Amino acid sequence: MWFRKSVLVIPSRVIALIFGITLLFFPLITADEGLLRIITLAAIFSLYAASWDTLTGFTGQLSLGHALFFGVAAYASALLDLHLELSVWLTIPIGSFVGAFVGLIVGLPALRLRGLYLGLVTLAFPIILSGIIFFFTDVTGGEAGLYGLSRLAEDKINGYYIVMAIVMCSIFILYKFTDAGSRILRTGLLLRAIREDEMTARASGIDTIKYKLLAFGMSGFFAGIAGGLYAHYIRVAGPSTLELIFSIQVVLWTIFGGMGTIYGPVAGVFILYPLMEVIRFFPHGEEIRFILFSLILIFSLLFMPEGLTVWVRDKIETECTRCKVINMATRRTCRACRAPMYLTKDENRSQGKEET
């Protein structure tokens, strides 16, 4: 009953459901190792992008150095794995707690800085850290990084399912954590309040310091899970996880998909990352793939400046102005209050005109 009433009638939830089921049955459709690898990496990166969205899209704390959390967790898991020979089930959680801890440390200056200043301070941290990594090559492995980590599972298919299960659970937790309409957690609403107007949020009695640090910690933790999974999946933790381009990449994915929605970054990664990898197999693909990538970004942003998923969502769904229930765009009356939908559509249209 619940399923029919709150999933099947909303097109975007149906799409998400179909997508999730397809991912679960993917190894049955194809046994091609290259494809499995691309999808697994896309899943890991989508968790990384979703964690960025939690921090920047929902809380409004611009982070341009998100690779820090990913890279620190990857290095921490790798060091624990190589030196203490702990099992994968310990190294990844410990690595993600290190990521959360680093998130809290980075969050401390965030209490004094905002906007672009914060973005640039966070941008500085991974670059400083990679300078240190190149300086102490005997511990960190320098340019080559730490390699020869233990696998997630002996079998490729098992590895795929482990990654999928962890990533899906984490993304669901992040979705609930940031959902403003949730009846269990208030965090989504509070984080949005901090993003929209921090002064007003504080004046209304929200402990903004606590919630900003919480957002940094959560974001660092889940980026850390992604980092640990990545290190164990490709079995290398190298300085490329701290590069500037890797921090920027997550911003590109998320803004392409739609910022301030958890499904936006997931869709962005699952569209852009496999596309970029598949282009490699075409003739001259290796040379032109980044040109193509930047052209896709430029054109998609010119036509959909709020991101792909937001654009699609506005096309297939309309919110009833009277009772705020989400309806399929093709319906003529609201499914809850029976108000004719053309009222809503006209109102949306005129609002759009005023904005432009």
Next chain:
Amino acid sequence: MLVSILINGLVSGGVYAILAIGFSLIFGVAKILNMAHTAFYMTTAFLIIAATRFLDLPLPVTAVISIFVTGMLGVICYKLCFDRVKVHETAVMIISVAVAMLFEETLLLTFGAQYQRVPPFVDGFFEIGGVRVLNQHFFTAGASIITLIGVWLLLSKTKLGKAIRAVDQDQEIANVMGIDVSKTSMQVMGISVILAGVAGAVTAPSIMVNPLMWVNPLVIVLSAVVLGGLGSIKGSAIAAFILGYAETLVVFLVPDGSFLRGAVSLTAMVLVLLVRPEGLFGIAFEEERL
């Protein structure tokens, strides 16, 4: 040692200052965080290489032509991309990153990844206190200082400069006072890109030119602009000199320190921001309005 630190710091600081001023001009006037700023700097260097190789013109002429072509490119990018999504700040930033990547990859395709050299504008060297100083370095430092003075004169003495400062302070009031804000923004984009082009042209002979050379200056420019205080043009120029000297000191004093070069200047930026969140010359009031 001391002399070479002084000269090298002046050279890199001057170039960073030109870049940082252009960056903070377009940010102040049009609120565009132009991550492609140093990509234009790189483009000029490559245009000079292409022009000397294929057109066989004298070097100063090619430099001037390349700077103007880069300026045109900048205005075209502004009209085609930045201007259309100006309302969405993050979209503008991402589009500028995409433009920078487009430039990088196009140059990689046409010139390849290997390092290229540009012949120096002036040959020879002379000695100060037993240290050999290349004439090219003097040329770079002199050209940057002349450019900085030129920008200062433009902003403080001309009518265009007055309009730019007015839009920088408050777009709406400037609009009410009869200043064409969108035209001024376009002019500032042109000026800012031409400044990046000048920086590229004067440094091209003393660095290795390759399609990845835009990343490191971008980091320094961003930190200089923040260190000086966003929107303060004087501040970003001074901060650029501070960072230029910090970088030179690390390279000269720490053995194998070139890896730490970026790290040290960024640490300096983080420390200053923790003590003074609005930057050296920024006003706390301005921060509220961002």
